[in-house]
Amino acid sequence: MKMECKNRIVVRIEISTLSNPDGKFNHQKMDRLTMVLSNLNNSGKQVIVVSSGAIALGTDKMGLKVQPTSNEEMQAIAAIGQAELIRFYQHYFDQYNQIVAQVLLTRDIMDNPTRVKNTQNTFDTLLGMNIIPIVNENDSVSLTDIELDDNYSLALQVAKITLADIILIKMDTNSKFIIQPRTNLKAKLVDNENELFEEIDKTCRDLKSKPYEKLFFPESIGDINLN
Amino acid sequence: MGTSSLTYHNGRLNFQRIATLAYVLSALRSRNLEIVLVSSGAIGVGAGRLGLIERPKDLAKKQALAAIGQAELIKIYQKFFEEYNQTVAQILLTKDIVTMPERHQNARNTLLRLIDMGIIPIINENDTISTFEIEFGDNDTLSADVAQLIDADLLILLSDIDGLYSADPKKVKNAEIIRTVKTITPELENLASGAGTSFSTGGMITKLSAAKICADAHIDTIITNGNDPNIIFDILDGKEIGTHFVSNGKKVVH
Numbered sequence: 001m002k003m004e005c006k007n008r009i010v011v012r013i014e015i016s017t018l019s020n021p022d023g024k025f026n027h028q029k030m031d032r033l034t035m036v037l038s039n040l041n042n043s044g045k046q047v048i049v050v051s052s053g054a055i056a057l058g059t060d061k062m063g064l065k066v067q068p069t070s071n072e073e074m075q076a077i078a079a080i081g082q083a084e085l086i087r088f089y090q091h092y093f094d095q096y097n098q099i100v101a102q103v104l105l106t107r108d109i110m111d112n113p114t115r116v117k118n119t120q121n122t123f124d125t126l127l128g129m130n131i132i133p134i135v136n137e138n139d140s141v142s143l144t145d146i147e148l149d150d151n152y153s154l155a156l157q158v159a160k161i162t163l164a165d166i167i168l169i170k171m172d173t174n175s176k177f178i179i180q181p182r183t184n185l186k187a188k189l190v191d192n193e194n195e196l197f198e199e200i201d202k203t204c205r206d207l208k209s210k211p212y213e214k215l216f217f218p219e220s221i222g223d224i225n226l227n
Numbered sequence: 228m229g230t231s232s233l234t235y236h237n238g239r240l241n242f243q244r245i246a247t248l249a250y251v252l253s254a255l256r257s258r259n260l261e262i263v264l265v266s267s268g269a270i271g272v273g274a275g276r277l278g279l280i281e282r283p284k285d286l287a288k289k290q291a292l293a294a295i296g297q298a299e300l301i302k303i304y305q306k307f308f309e310e311y312n313q314t315v316a317q318i319l320l321t322k323d324i325v326t327m328p329e330r331h332q333n334a335r336n337t338l339l340r341l342i343d344m345g346i347i348p349i350i351n352e353n354d355t356i357s358t359f360e361i362e363f364g365d366n367d368t369l370s371a372d373v374a375q376l377i378d379a380d381l382l383i384l385l386s387d388i389d390g391l392y393s394a395d396p397k398k399v400k401n402a403e404i405i406r407t408v409k410t411i412t413p414e415l416e417n418l419a420s421g422a423g424t425s426f427s428t429g430g431m432i433t434k435l436s437a438a439k440i441c442a443d444a445h446i447d448t449i450i451t452n453g454n455d456p457n458i459i460f461d462i463l464d465g466k467e468i469g470t471h472f473v474s475n476g477k478k479v480v481h
Contacts, residue, residue, distance in 0.1 A: 061314065062344070075333070076340035079316035079348060083305055086298045086317075099276060101294035102301075103355045104319050115356045118290065122355045125291035129277070133294065138353065140318050140337045141330060 003182075003215075005207035008046040008127065008164040009200065011037060012155035015053030017170045023056065030092050033170070036193055037132065038096035043197065045204075046127040048162060049100075050135045050155040051089070057081035078139035089134050099131045104138035107157065116161060123162045152221040159217055165207050166200065167217055169224075179203055180224055184216040187224045229365050229386035232453030233268040238282060239275050240268070246307050248456040252347060253311035255459070261342045263377060264315075265350045265370035266304070270361070272296035289361050293354035304349055314346050319353035325372050338377050364433045371437035375444040382441050383462060384434050385453025390470035391419060391431060408472045411439050438472040448472040 018029050041047045055074055058081025059067045068074050086102045093100045103122065109115040126133050137154050152169070159167050159182070169178040171189075177196050180187040181203050188203075190196045218224050228248065235241055252262050270289050273296025274282055283289055301317045308315045318337065323330040341348045352360040352369055360366050367384060374382040394402040408415065419431035431450075438448040449462055451469025462468050 072336045072340050075337040076316070076344060076346075079318050079337060079341060080314060080346060083301045083315060083317040083349075087302045087305060090298055090302055099295060100298060101273075101291065102298040103294055104353060105356065109356050118356050118358055121287035122290040122294055125287045126294060129291065131291070131295060134298070138319060140316075141320060141324070141334050 003163060005165050005204050006046065006163070007044060007204050008048070008162060009040070009166045009168050010048045010050060010155050010159045010162070010164045011168045011170065012152060013049060013051040013053075013170045014151060015051070015056045018053070019056065023060070025057065025060065025088070027092075030088060031095070032175075034089070034092035034098070035096055036196070038093060038098040040197070040200070041098060041130060041132060045200065047132050048123070048127070048135060048158060048164065049089070049132055050151060050158055051085065052136065052151045053085045054078040054081035054136060054139055057084040057088075075140050075142075082136060082139070085136070086134060093132065099129075101126050101131050101133045103133045103135045105135060105154070105157070106138050106142050107154075110157065110161075119161055123158075127162075150221055156217055156219070160215060163215070166203060168200075169221070178224065178226065180217060181207060182215050182217055183207065183210075187226050189226050228264060228266045228268070228453060229367075229384070230267040230271055231387035232385045232456075233266070234271045238271045240272060240303070242303075244453075244456065245303060246310075249304065249307035249311060249313070251456045251459050253308060253313040255463070256313060256345065256347065260463075262347050263338065263342070263350065263373060263379070264304075264347055265366050265373055266300065267351070267360075267366045269293040269296035269300050269351060269354065272299045272303075275299075286358060286361065290354050290358065293361065297351060297354070300351075301349065308347065316341050316346050316348045318348050318350045320350060320369065320373070321353050321357040322359055322372075324376055331376065335376050338373075342377070367433035367437040368440070371440035371448075374441055374446050378444075379441075379446055382437065382446055382448045383459060384437060384448065384450045385456070385458075386434070386450075387452060387454075388431060388434070388450065389452045390450050391415070391435070394418070405470050406467055408438070408470060411435060411442065411472070442472060442474045445474045447474050 018026055020026050037047050055067055055078050058077035061080055061084055068077055089100055109119060135158055155167055165182050167180045175192055177190050178187050179199050188199055190199050255262055270292045273292030276295055276299055304315055324334045338348055350373055354361055360369055390404045392402045392404055396402040416435055419435045434450050441448045449469050449471050458468055
Protein backbone atom coordinates (compact mmCIF):
# COMPACT_ATOMS: atom_id res chain seq x y z
CA MET A 1 0.00 0.00 0.00
CA LYS A 2 1.37 3.38 -0.99
CA MET A 3 1.16 6.15 1.55
CA GLU A 4 -0.40 9.33 0.27
CA CYS A 5 0.71 12.66 1.65
CA LYS A 6 -1.86 13.76 4.19
CA ASN A 7 -0.23 17.11 4.99
CA ARG A 8 0.24 15.75 8.48
CA ILE A 9 3.00 17.38 10.52
CA VAL A 10 4.37 16.44 13.92
CA VAL A 11 5.94 19.46 15.62
CA ARG A 12 8.50 18.69 18.29
CA ILE A 13 8.93 21.34 20.94
CA GLU A 14 11.33 21.32 23.83
CA ILE A 15 10.39 23.49 26.77
CA SER A 16 13.83 25.12 26.64
CA THR A 17 12.71 26.65 23.33
CA LEU A 18 9.97 28.43 25.25
CA SER A 19 12.02 29.44 28.26
CA ASN A 20 14.43 32.18 29.20
CA PRO A 21 18.02 31.28 30.07
CA ASP A 22 17.06 31.33 33.78
CA GLY A 23 14.46 28.64 33.12
CA LYS A 24 11.42 30.89 33.50
CA PHE A 25 8.66 30.40 30.96
CA ASN A 26 8.75 32.90 28.10
CA HIS A 27 5.18 33.88 27.25
CA GLN A 28 6.17 35.95 24.24
CA LYS A 29 7.83 32.99 22.55
CA MET A 30 4.83 30.82 23.34
CA ASP A 31 2.52 33.39 21.83
CA ARG A 32 4.56 33.53 18.62
CA LEU A 33 4.82 29.75 18.35
CA THR A 34 1.10 29.14 18.81
CA MET A 35 0.35 31.81 16.20
CA VAL A 36 2.63 30.15 13.64
CA LEU A 37 1.13 26.74 14.34
CA SER A 38 -2.45 28.03 14.20
CA ASN A 39 -1.57 29.56 10.84
CA LEU A 40 -0.08 26.31 9.65
CA ASN A 41 -3.30 24.55 10.63
CA ASN A 42 -5.39 27.23 8.91
CA SER A 43 -3.37 26.78 5.74
CA GLY A 44 -4.69 23.23 5.48
CA LYS A 45 -1.97 21.25 7.23
CA GLN A 46 -2.72 18.88 10.07
CA VAL A 47 -0.61 19.82 13.07
CA ILE A 48 0.32 17.63 16.04
CA VAL A 49 2.41 19.19 18.80
CA VAL A 50 4.75 17.00 20.85
CA SER A 51 5.86 19.11 23.77
CA SER A 52 7.98 18.52 26.83
CA GLY A 53 7.86 20.83 29.82
CA ALA A 54 5.78 19.19 32.54
CA ILE A 55 8.69 18.82 34.95
CA ALA A 56 10.09 22.28 34.27
CA LEU A 57 6.71 23.93 34.83
CA GLY A 58 5.93 21.76 37.86
CA THR A 59 9.25 22.70 39.41
CA ASP A 60 8.51 26.36 38.86
CA LYS A 61 4.95 26.03 40.16
CA MET A 62 6.16 24.47 43.40
CA GLY A 63 8.79 27.17 43.79
CA LEU A 64 11.65 24.69 43.77
CA LYS A 65 15.07 26.05 42.94
CA VAL A 66 16.26 22.95 41.14
CA GLN A 67 14.47 20.12 39.38
CA PRO A 68 14.03 17.01 41.51
CA THR A 69 16.17 14.02 40.66
CA SER A 70 14.41 11.03 42.17
CA ASN A 71 12.04 9.28 39.79
CA GLU A 72 9.23 9.38 42.31
CA GLU A 73 9.47 13.09 42.86
CA MET A 74 9.86 13.83 39.16
CA GLN A 75 6.68 11.91 38.45
CA ALA A 76 4.76 13.86 41.07
CA ILE A 77 6.13 17.17 39.78
CA ALA A 78 5.25 16.12 36.23
CA ALA A 79 1.60 15.59 37.24
CA ILE A 80 1.47 19.14 38.59
CA GLY A 81 3.36 20.61 35.64
CA GLN A 82 1.39 18.82 32.92
CA ALA A 83 -1.77 20.53 34.14
CA GLU A 84 0.06 23.87 33.86
CA LEU A 85 1.55 23.04 30.47
CA ILE A 86 -1.78 22.19 28.87
CA ARG A 87 -3.33 25.29 30.41
CA PHE A 88 -0.66 27.49 28.80
CA TYR A 89 -1.12 25.87 25.42
CA GLN A 90 -4.90 26.29 25.65
CA HIS A 91 -4.56 29.90 26.70
CA TYR A 92 -2.36 30.90 23.78
CA PHE A 93 -4.01 28.79 21.09
CA ASP A 94 -7.38 30.14 22.24
CA GLN A 95 -6.28 33.61 21.18
CA TYR A 96 -6.01 32.35 17.62
CA ASN A 97 -9.33 30.56 17.89
CA GLN A 98 -7.55 27.24 17.75
CA ILE A 99 -8.96 24.35 19.77
CA VAL A 100 -6.46 21.91 21.26
CA ALA A 101 -6.65 18.50 22.89
CA GLN A 102 -4.38 16.73 25.34
CA VAL A 103 -2.94 13.31 24.55
CA LEU A 104 -0.66 11.56 27.05
CA LEU A 105 1.15 8.46 25.84
CA THR A 106 3.42 5.81 27.26
CA ARG A 107 6.01 4.04 25.15
CA ASP A 108 4.56 0.59 25.66
CA ILE A 109 1.30 1.26 23.79
CA MET A 110 3.18 0.08 20.69
CA ASP A 111 3.13 -3.45 22.14
CA ASN A 112 -0.65 -3.48 22.35
CA PRO A 113 -2.54 -3.42 19.01
CA THR A 114 -5.83 -2.35 20.65
CA ARG A 115 -4.14 0.66 22.19
CA VAL A 116 -2.40 1.59 18.96
CA LYS A 117 -5.78 1.43 17.22
CA ASN A 118 -7.45 3.48 19.96
CA THR A 119 -4.71 6.08 19.75
CA GLN A 120 -4.86 6.24 15.96
CA ASN A 121 -8.62 6.71 16.09
CA THR A 122 -8.28 9.55 18.56
CA PHE A 123 -5.64 11.34 16.46
CA ASP A 124 -7.51 10.83 13.18
CA THR A 125 -10.74 12.14 14.66
CA LEU A 126 -9.10 15.16 16.27
CA LEU A 127 -7.18 16.09 13.12
CA GLY A 128 -10.32 15.62 11.06
CA MET A 129 -11.96 18.25 13.27
CA ASN A 130 -9.06 20.73 12.77
CA ILE A 131 -7.98 20.34 16.35
CA ILE A 132 -4.32 20.42 17.37
CA PRO A 133 -3.43 17.54 19.71
CA ILE A 134 -0.79 18.44 22.31
CA VAL A 135 1.12 15.26 23.08
CA ASN A 136 3.42 14.49 25.95
CA GLU A 137 4.74 11.39 27.60
CA ASN A 138 2.49 10.28 30.47
CA ASP A 139 5.37 10.81 32.89
CA SER A 140 3.32 10.19 36.02
CA VAL A 141 2.75 6.55 35.16
CA SER A 142 5.51 5.90 32.66
CA LEU A 143 7.92 3.11 33.41
CA THR A 144 10.77 4.47 31.38
CA ASP A 145 13.18 6.83 33.06
CA ILE A 146 11.63 10.17 32.44
CA GLU A 147 13.22 13.10 30.70
CA LEU A 148 16.20 11.02 29.72
CA ASP A 149 15.88 11.74 26.05
CA ASP A 150 15.21 14.88 24.08
CA ASN A 151 11.57 13.95 23.28
CA TYR A 152 12.50 13.30 19.65
CA SER A 153 11.77 9.63 20.23
CA LEU A 154 8.23 10.48 21.39
CA ALA A 155 7.77 12.70 18.32
CA LEU A 156 9.00 9.81 16.19
CA GLN A 157 6.59 7.40 17.88
CA VAL A 158 3.70 9.79 17.25
CA ALA A 159 4.79 10.22 13.62
CA LYS A 160 4.77 6.44 13.19
CA ILE A 161 1.36 5.98 14.83
CA THR A 162 -0.23 8.77 12.82
CA LEU A 163 1.69 8.06 9.57
CA ALA A 164 2.77 11.68 9.51
CA ASP A 165 4.54 13.22 6.53
CA ILE A 166 6.89 15.58 8.31
CA ILE A 167 8.54 15.98 11.68
CA LEU A 168 9.12 19.64 12.33
CA ILE A 169 11.82 20.30 14.87
CA LYS A 170 11.85 23.61 16.67
CA MET A 171 15.36 24.82 17.27
CA ASP A 172 16.44 26.45 20.48
CA THR A 173 17.41 29.69 18.91
CA ASN A 174 15.05 32.32 17.54
CA SER A 175 12.67 31.05 14.89
CA LYS A 176 14.69 28.30 13.29
CA PHE A 177 13.00 25.06 12.30
CA ILE A 178 14.18 21.77 10.83
CA ILE A 179 11.82 20.12 8.34
CA GLN A 180 12.34 16.36 8.26
CA PRO A 181 10.23 14.61 5.59
CA ARG A 182 9.18 10.99 5.97
CA THR A 183 11.27 9.82 3.05
CA ASN A 184 15.01 9.36 3.04
CA LEU A 185 15.26 12.91 1.79
CA LYS A 186 17.54 15.24 3.65
CA ALA A 187 16.15 17.55 6.30
CA LYS A 188 15.96 21.26 5.71
CA LEU A 189 16.83 24.08 8.06
CA VAL A 190 14.72 27.20 7.66
CA ASP A 191 15.41 30.55 9.24
CA ASN A 192 12.09 32.34 9.24
CA GLU A 193 8.38 31.76 9.22
CA ASN A 194 7.73 32.67 5.59
CA GLU A 195 10.36 30.26 4.43
CA LEU A 196 8.89 27.66 6.77
CA PHE A 197 5.49 27.73 5.08
CA GLU A 198 7.01 27.66 1.60
CA GLU A 199 9.31 24.77 2.41
CA ILE A 200 6.53 22.74 4.03
CA ASP A 201 4.35 23.27 0.95
CA LYS A 202 7.20 22.23 -1.29
CA THR A 203 7.94 19.15 0.81
CA CYS A 204 4.28 18.11 0.73
CA ARG A 205 4.21 18.52 -3.06
CA ASP A 206 7.32 16.36 -3.33
CA LEU A 207 5.77 13.69 -1.16
CA LYS A 208 2.56 13.74 -3.22
CA SER A 209 4.45 13.24 -6.46
CA LYS A 210 6.14 10.08 -5.18
CA PRO A 211 4.23 8.29 -2.47
CA TYR A 212 6.54 6.08 -0.44
CA GLU A 213 5.65 2.76 1.02
CA LYS A 214 7.69 3.10 4.15
CA LEU A 215 8.45 5.65 6.79
CA PHE A 216 12.04 6.80 6.75
CA PHE A 217 12.26 9.19 9.67
CA PRO A 218 15.67 9.08 11.33
CA GLU A 219 15.63 6.96 14.49
CA SER A 220 17.39 9.59 16.57
CA ILE A 221 17.91 13.30 16.37
CA GLY A 222 21.61 12.76 15.81
CA ASP A 223 20.84 10.88 12.59
CA ILE A 224 19.17 13.87 10.99
CA ASN A 225 21.03 14.83 7.87
CA LEU A 226 20.86 18.53 7.03
CA ASN A 227 21.77 19.84 3.60
CA MET B 228 -17.38 12.75 40.89
CA GLY B 229 -19.65 11.45 38.14
CA THR B 230 -20.59 13.19 34.94
CA SER B 231 -24.15 13.70 36.16
CA SER B 232 -22.87 15.67 39.17
CA LEU B 233 -20.64 17.93 37.11
CA THR B 234 -23.11 18.83 34.39
CA TYR B 235 -26.67 19.98 33.87
CA HIS B 236 -29.11 17.66 32.14
CA ASN B 237 -28.21 19.26 28.83
CA GLY B 238 -24.61 18.13 29.33
CA ARG B 239 -23.16 21.59 29.96
CA LEU B 240 -20.91 22.24 32.95
CA ASN B 241 -22.35 23.23 36.28
CA PHE B 242 -19.68 25.71 37.43
CA GLN B 243 -21.40 26.37 40.73
CA ARG B 244 -21.12 22.73 41.65
CA ILE B 245 -17.47 22.57 40.63
CA ALA B 246 -16.79 25.68 42.69
CA THR B 247 -18.50 24.10 45.70
CA LEU B 248 -16.58 20.88 45.22
CA ALA B 249 -13.29 22.80 45.09
CA TYR B 250 -14.28 24.64 48.27
CA VAL B 251 -15.26 21.49 50.16
CA LEU B 252 -12.17 19.51 49.16
CA SER B 253 -9.83 22.43 49.91
CA ALA B 254 -11.47 22.81 53.32
CA LEU B 255 -10.91 19.12 54.00
CA ARG B 256 -7.25 19.51 53.05
CA SER B 257 -7.06 22.28 55.66
CA ARG B 258 -8.29 19.74 58.20
CA ASN B 259 -5.34 17.61 57.12
CA LEU B 260 -7.47 15.01 55.41
CA GLU B 261 -5.84 13.50 52.34
CA ILE B 262 -7.97 13.86 49.23
CA VAL B 263 -7.82 12.30 45.79
CA LEU B 264 -10.44 13.39 43.28
CA VAL B 265 -11.49 11.04 40.49
CA SER B 266 -13.44 13.12 38.05
CA SER B 267 -15.43 12.20 34.96
CA GLY B 268 -16.88 14.78 32.62
CA ALA B 269 -14.21 15.17 29.92
CA ILE B 270 -16.46 14.10 27.04
CA GLY B 271 -19.25 16.43 28.12
CA VAL B 272 -16.83 19.33 28.45
CA GLY B 273 -15.32 18.52 25.05
CA ALA B 274 -18.77 18.49 23.46
CA GLY B 275 -19.49 21.84 25.09
CA ARG B 276 -16.21 23.29 23.80
CA LEU B 277 -17.16 22.35 20.25
CA GLY B 278 -20.71 23.56 20.71
CA LEU B 279 -22.17 20.13 20.04
CA ILE B 280 -25.73 19.73 21.22
CA GLU B 281 -25.83 15.97 21.26
CA ARG B 282 -23.22 13.67 22.66
CA PRO B 283 -21.74 11.49 19.92
CA LYS B 284 -22.29 7.73 20.00
CA ASP B 285 -19.24 6.85 17.94
CA LEU B 286 -16.35 5.67 20.17
CA ALA B 287 -13.53 7.44 18.28
CA LYS B 288 -15.51 10.68 18.46
CA LYS B 289 -15.94 10.21 22.20
CA GLN B 290 -12.21 9.67 22.61
CA ALA B 291 -11.46 12.83 20.64
CA LEU B 292 -13.94 14.82 22.74
CA ALA B 293 -12.37 13.38 25.89
CA ALA B 294 -8.92 14.62 24.76
CA ILE B 295 -10.31 18.10 24.13
CA GLY B 296 -12.45 18.08 27.25
CA GLN B 297 -9.80 16.77 29.63
CA ALA B 298 -7.60 19.76 28.82
CA GLU B 299 -10.53 22.10 29.51
CA LEU B 300 -11.65 20.24 32.61
CA ILE B 301 -8.25 20.38 34.30
CA LYS B 302 -8.04 24.07 33.47
CA ILE B 303 -11.40 24.67 35.13
CA TYR B 304 -10.40 22.68 38.21
CA GLN B 305 -7.13 24.61 38.43
CA LYS B 306 -9.07 27.85 38.33
CA PHE B 307 -11.46 26.94 41.13
CA PHE B 308 -8.92 25.23 43.37
CA GLU B 309 -6.54 28.16 43.00
CA GLU B 310 -9.15 30.38 44.64
CA TYR B 311 -8.54 28.35 47.79
CA ASN B 312 -4.79 28.33 47.26
CA GLN B 313 -4.92 24.60 46.63
CA THR B 314 -2.52 23.14 44.06
CA VAL B 315 -3.79 20.25 41.97
CA ALA B 316 -2.14 17.71 39.69
CA GLN B 317 -3.47 15.72 36.79
CA ILE B 318 -3.06 11.96 36.51
CA LEU B 319 -4.48 9.94 33.62
CA LEU B 320 -4.61 6.22 34.31
CA THR B 321 -5.56 2.96 32.66
CA LYS B 322 -6.45 -0.47 33.98
CA ASP B 323 -2.69 -1.19 33.96
CA ILE B 324 -2.54 0.03 37.55
CA VAL B 325 -4.42 -3.13 38.50
CA THR B 326 -2.99 -5.62 36.04
CA MET B 327 0.69 -4.63 35.90
CA PRO B 328 2.56 -4.78 39.23
CA GLU B 329 5.26 -2.36 38.11
CA ARG B 330 2.74 0.22 36.96
CA HIS B 331 0.74 -0.32 40.14
CA GLN B 332 3.80 0.53 42.21
CA ASN B 333 4.66 3.47 40.01
CA ALA B 334 1.22 5.09 40.11
CA ARG B 335 1.05 4.47 43.85
CA ASN B 336 4.40 6.18 44.43
CA THR B 337 3.37 9.19 42.39
CA LEU B 338 0.02 9.56 44.15
CA LEU B 339 1.42 9.12 47.65
CA ARG B 340 4.15 11.61 46.87
CA LEU B 341 1.60 14.17 45.65
CA ILE B 342 -0.57 13.64 48.72
CA ASP B 343 2.54 14.08 50.84
CA MET B 344 3.18 17.43 49.17
CA GLY B 345 -0.32 18.57 50.11
CA ILE B 346 -1.59 18.42 46.56
CA ILE B 347 -4.98 17.13 45.42
CA PRO B 348 -4.43 14.77 42.48
CA ILE B 349 -7.26 14.82 39.95
CA ILE B 350 -7.58 11.51 38.18
CA ASN B 351 -9.34 10.40 35.05
CA GLU B 352 -9.06 7.48 32.67
CA ASN B 353 -6.61 8.01 29.83
CA ASP B 354 -9.34 7.71 27.22
CA THR B 355 -7.00 8.16 24.26
CA ILE B 356 -5.43 4.76 24.77
CA SER B 357 -8.05 2.94 26.82
CA THR B 358 -11.80 2.97 26.41
CA PHE B 359 -13.12 0.85 29.28
CA GLU B 360 -14.64 3.63 31.38
CA ILE B 361 -16.02 5.45 28.32
CA GLU B 362 -17.89 2.32 27.38
CA PHE B 363 -18.91 0.93 30.74
CA GLY B 364 -18.13 2.65 33.94
CA ASP B 365 -18.13 6.45 34.17
CA ASN B 366 -15.07 5.99 36.42
CA ASP B 367 -16.87 3.94 39.10
CA THR B 368 -14.43 1.07 38.72
CA LEU B 369 -11.45 3.37 38.24
CA SER B 370 -12.19 5.20 41.49
CA ALA B 371 -12.36 1.91 43.39
CA ASP B 372 -9.06 0.83 41.83
CA VAL B 373 -7.52 4.14 42.90
CA ALA B 374 -8.93 3.82 46.44
CA GLN B 375 -7.32 0.42 46.68
CA LEU B 376 -4.08 1.65 45.12
CA ILE B 377 -3.53 4.30 47.79
CA ASP B 378 -5.02 2.39 50.77
CA ALA B 379 -7.82 4.91 51.11
CA ASP B 380 -10.06 4.86 54.16
CA LEU B 381 -13.20 5.82 52.29
CA LEU B 382 -14.53 6.00 48.74
CA ILE B 383 -17.39 8.43 48.12
CA LEU B 384 -19.22 7.95 44.81
CA LEU B 385 -21.13 11.11 43.91
CA SER B 386 -23.69 10.85 41.12
CA ASP B 387 -27.36 11.60 40.51
CA ILE B 388 -28.38 8.51 42.46
CA ASP B 389 -29.30 8.99 46.13
CA GLY B 390 -28.21 5.50 47.05
CA LEU B 391 -29.22 1.90 46.64
CA TYR B 392 -33.00 1.38 46.88
CA SER B 393 -35.00 -1.65 47.93
CA ALA B 394 -36.69 -1.46 44.53
CA ASP B 395 -36.46 0.76 41.45
CA PRO B 396 -37.76 4.10 42.82
CA LYS B 397 -38.95 5.13 39.38
CA LYS B 398 -41.32 2.18 39.27
CA VAL B 399 -42.10 1.32 42.87
CA LYS B 400 -43.66 4.09 44.95
CA ASN B 401 -42.63 3.03 48.42
CA ALA B 402 -39.12 1.98 47.44
CA GLU B 403 -36.79 2.73 50.33
CA ILE B 404 -33.15 3.63 50.42
CA ILE B 405 -30.94 0.96 51.96
CA ARG B 406 -28.80 2.77 54.53
CA THR B 407 -26.23 0.16 55.38
CA VAL B 408 -24.89 -2.79 53.45
CA LYS B 409 -22.60 -5.24 55.20
CA THR B 410 -22.39 -7.90 52.49
CA ILE B 411 -22.98 -7.48 48.78
CA THR B 412 -25.25 -10.41 48.04
CA PRO B 413 -26.41 -11.70 44.64
CA GLU B 414 -29.89 -10.35 45.54
CA LEU B 415 -28.45 -6.86 45.91
CA GLU B 416 -26.63 -7.14 42.61
CA ASN B 417 -29.88 -8.22 41.02
CA LEU B 418 -31.61 -5.23 42.49
CA ALA B 419 -28.94 -2.90 41.17
CA SER B 420 -28.78 -4.19 37.64
CA GLY B 421 -31.84 -2.25 36.49
CA ALA B 422 -31.09 1.22 37.72
CA GLY B 423 -28.89 3.16 35.33
CA THR B 424 -29.18 6.79 34.34
CA SER B 425 -29.40 8.21 30.85
CA PHE B 426 -26.76 10.91 31.30
CA SER B 427 -23.82 8.84 32.38
CA THR B 428 -22.59 5.39 31.59
CA GLY B 429 -22.28 4.29 35.20
CA GLY B 430 -25.36 2.69 36.63
CA MET B 431 -25.88 1.16 40.05
CA ILE B 432 -24.29 -2.07 38.95
CA THR B 433 -20.86 -0.51 38.31
CA LYS B 434 -21.16 1.36 41.61
CA LEU B 435 -21.88 -1.90 43.36
CA SER B 436 -18.86 -3.57 41.81
CA ALA B 437 -16.78 -0.56 42.89
CA ALA B 438 -18.07 -1.04 46.44
CA LYS B 439 -17.14 -4.69 46.18
CA ILE B 440 -13.57 -3.94 45.11
CA CYS B 441 -13.31 -1.60 48.10
CA ALA B 442 -14.90 -4.02 50.56
CA ASP B 443 -12.36 -6.65 49.57
CA ALA B 444 -9.63 -4.13 50.37
CA HIS B 445 -11.27 -3.16 53.71
CA ILE B 446 -12.34 0.24 52.41
CA ASP B 447 -15.80 1.68 53.13
CA THR B 448 -17.85 3.04 50.25
CA ILE B 449 -20.66 5.56 50.30
CA ILE B 450 -22.92 6.02 47.30
CA THR B 451 -24.83 9.26 47.36
CA ASN B 452 -26.16 12.20 45.42
CA GLY B 453 -23.61 14.81 44.33
CA ASN B 454 -26.09 17.66 43.88
CA ASP B 455 -24.55 19.50 46.78
CA PRO B 456 -20.91 18.60 47.45
CA ASN B 457 -21.33 20.00 50.99
CA ILE B 458 -22.82 16.60 51.67
CA ILE B 459 -19.21 15.39 52.08
CA PHE B 460 -19.01 17.41 55.33
CA ASP B 461 -22.15 15.63 56.58
CA ILE B 462 -20.70 12.26 55.65
CA LEU B 463 -17.53 12.96 57.59
CA ASP B 464 -19.63 14.19 60.53
CA GLY B 465 -21.10 10.72 60.65
CA LYS B 466 -24.59 11.59 59.45
CA GLU B 467 -26.61 8.93 57.70
CA ILE B 468 -26.17 9.73 54.03
CA GLY B 469 -26.88 7.60 50.96
CA THR B 470 -25.94 3.96 51.12
CA HIS B 471 -22.97 3.04 53.26
CA PHE B 472 -21.12 -0.14 52.36
CA VAL B 473 -19.37 -1.11 55.56
CA SER B 474 -16.19 -3.07 55.16
CA ASN B 475 -14.81 -5.12 57.97
CA GLY B 476 -11.69 -3.03 58.16
CA LYS B 477 -10.85 0.34 59.61
CA LYS B 478 -13.57 2.95 59.72
CA VAL B 479 -13.44 6.71 59.56
CA VAL B 480 -17.16 7.27 59.48
CA HIS B 481 -19.38 7.29 62.65
